[in-house]
Amino acid sequence: MPRAKSKSRENLLDNALNTFWKTGFHVVSMGDLVRETGVSRAGIYSDFGGKEDLFHACLDRYQDTVVTPAFAPVEAEGAGIEGIKAYFDNLLARFEDTGGFGMGCLVGNTLSQIPEDAQETRQRLRAHCDRLTAGFHKVLTYENGDDGPLSVSEIAALARYTMLSVQGIWSYSRLTGDVAELRAASDMLIAVLKARLRGAPD
Amino acid sequence: MPRAKSKSRENLLDNALNTFWKTGFHVVSMGDLVRETGVSRAGIYSDFGGKEDLFHACLDRYQDTVVTPAFAPVEAEGAGIEGIKAYFDNLLARFEDTGGFGMGCLVGNTLSQIPEDAQETRQRLRAHCDRLTAGFHKVLTYENGDDGPLSVSEIAALARYTMLSVQGIWSYSRLTGDVAELRAASDMLIAVLKARLRGAPD
DNA sequence: CCTGCTTTAGAATGATCGTTCTCCTACATC
DNA sequence: GATGTAGGAGAACGATCATTCTAAAGCAGG
Numbered sequence: 001m002p003r004a005k006s007k008s009r010e011n012l013l014d015n016a017l018n019t020f021w022k023t024g025f026h027v028v029s030m031g032d033l034v035r036e037t038g039v040s041r042a043g044i045y046s047d048f049g050g051k052e053d054l055f056h057a058c059l060d061r062y063q064d065t066v067v068t069p070a071f072a073p074v075e076a077e078g079a080g081i082e083g084i085k086a087y088f089d090n091l092l093a094r095f096e097d098t099g100g101f102g103m104g105c106l107v108g109n110t111l112s113q114i115p116e117d118a119q120e121t122r123q124r125l126r127a128h129c130d131r132l133t134a135g136f137h138k139v140l141t142y143e144n145g146d147d148g149p150l151s152v153s154e155i156a157a158l159a160r161y162t163m164l165s166v167q168g169i170w171s172y173s174r175l176t177g178d179v180a181e182l183r184a185a186s187d188m189l190i191a192v193l194k195a196r197l198r199g200a201p202d
Numbered sequence: 203m204p205r206a207k208s209k210s211r212e213n214l215l216d217n218a219l220n221t222f223w224k225t226g227f228h229v230v231s232m233g234d235l236v237r238e239t240g241v242s243r244a245g246i247y248s249d250f251g252g253k254e255d256l257f258h259a260c261l262d263r264y265q266d267t268v269v270t271p272a273f274a275p276v277e278a279e280g281a282g283i284e285g286i287k288a289y290f291d292n293l294l295a296r297f298e299d300t301g302g303f304g305m306g307c308l309v310g311n312t313l314s315q316i317p318e319d320a321q322e323t324r325q326r327l328r329a330h331c332d333r334l335t336a337g338f339h340k341v342l343t344y345e346n347g348d349d350g351p352l353s354v355s356e357i358a359a360l361a362r363y364t365m366l367s368v369q370g371i372w373s374y375s376r377l378t379g380d381v382a383e384l385r386a387a388s389d390m391l392i393a394v395l396k397a398r399l400r401g402a403p404d
Numbered sequence: 405c406c407t408g409c410t411t412t413a414g415a416a417t418g419a420t421c422g423t424t425c426t427c428c429t430a431c432a433t434c
Numbered sequence: 435g436a437t438g439t440a441g442g443a444g445a446a447c448g449a450t451c452a453t454t455c456t457a458a459a460g461c462a463g464g
Contacts, residue, residue, distance in 0.1 A: 022318075030423080038442095041423080045423070045424080109314040112376065113311065113315050115225050115229065163374075168370025171313060171314060171370065172313075175324065185359075185362060195397060195398075232453080241411090241412095243414085243454090244412075247454080
């Protein structure tokens with residue numbers, strides 16, 4: 001009977017995820033990962049193929065352990081604008097937990113340093129953006145109802161715009177230590193969505 | 203009498219800037235810079251202290267040769283919303299020139315991979331964000347006039363929100379090759395600003 | 405051609421990278 | 435306690451990194 005995995009192995013992915021999250025793929029060395037995860041080099045290489053494979057696994061883990069819980073209020077059945085607000089609150093709470101500068105979004109961070117030919121990575125980033133956009137799209141469609149002011153294409157554009165703004169907010173969270181700035185931007189975005197659902201004229 | 207600088211030296215900064223812009227500080231090696239700029243290693247080290255000093259010089263150069271011309275319509279005396287629109291058009295035109303994926307914003311790209319203790323770099327990024335925010339703030343103040351619907355603090359929040367959204371849009375430009383997506387987001391942001399200047403209720 | 409200076413290509417250096425390997429410890433099962 | 439195996443510590447390796455150094459080439463003024 002095979003032995004159970006050691007304790008440190010269980011947290012390997014989560015610790016590696018946090019390390020990559022802080023400063024990005026290229027800045028993190030295998031030595032850093034060994035130190036931060038407490039797992040030996042051989043252990044990392046036997047569980048994953050190498051640094052890049054580990055990073056891809058971290059991107060997937062990020063979806064499961066970070067995005068899914070935080071974004072749940074948006075993806076929940078019958079979620080409305082308050083679901084988006086709850087999502088922002090989750091992100092703000094995470095920012096406040098870190099104290100000082102935030103870490104932004106792992107996907108957004110990766111996006112800013114991805115080479116043109118890293119297709120496997122790019123595909124994961126795109127999936128993330130599409131996931132967020134789809135969630136916002138669903139909520140906006142729900143709020144718009146059958147006879148709301150927004151057309152389907154307007155909803156699509158507004159959903160993507162929301163996703164882009166969220167990325168901008170979390171990118172900036174790496175530069176500020178003031179949660180009030182981020183909260184103001186989140187509130188502004190919520191207000192914008194509400195206004196357009198109410199039929200603000202162009 | 204000292205000789206004039208060689209031709210390749212004149213473009214050193216611009217070529218280095220483009221190289222850093224594409225993939226970020228850590229991915230670019232000195233060998234890459236030598237190849238892309240056509241200047242010898244010794245030449246780079248004599249004109250600048252080292253890789254990091256060169257990068258800082260590129261951040262400054264970025265302000266002068268990229269941000270200043272593109273952002274000029276916003277910073278111009280008496281600029282209004284159409285100045286912001288012209289700024290977006292400049293960025294969209296730049297995106298279309300590259301063909302395929304965009305390069306985003308050098309500041310935004312750097313922000314996503316900056317270590318917590320890189321204070322000299324962080325200071326430059328903050329200055330950039332403050333510059334954009336100040337430009338939008340000026341335009342919004344102008345458009346709001348003496349008896350507009352927005353208070354001073356609302357203008358400040360809206361200016362920062364605009365800056366954040368712009369960063370999000372240009373971050374996403376690294377993931378898409380479709381200028382229509384970016385234009386839709388830009389148009390949406392303009393519409394949002396106009397609506398709030400018209401006094402959209404919260 | 406000679407002299408003085410700038411700029412070049414490229415080797416040398418020491419550090420660090422990702423990756424692999426060996427050796428040894430620690431523990432489950434008998 | 436003996437045995438088998440998984441995991442950890444860290445050396446070894448070749449590649450590449452930023453940086454420095456050497457030597458030669460290019461060019462201006464005499």
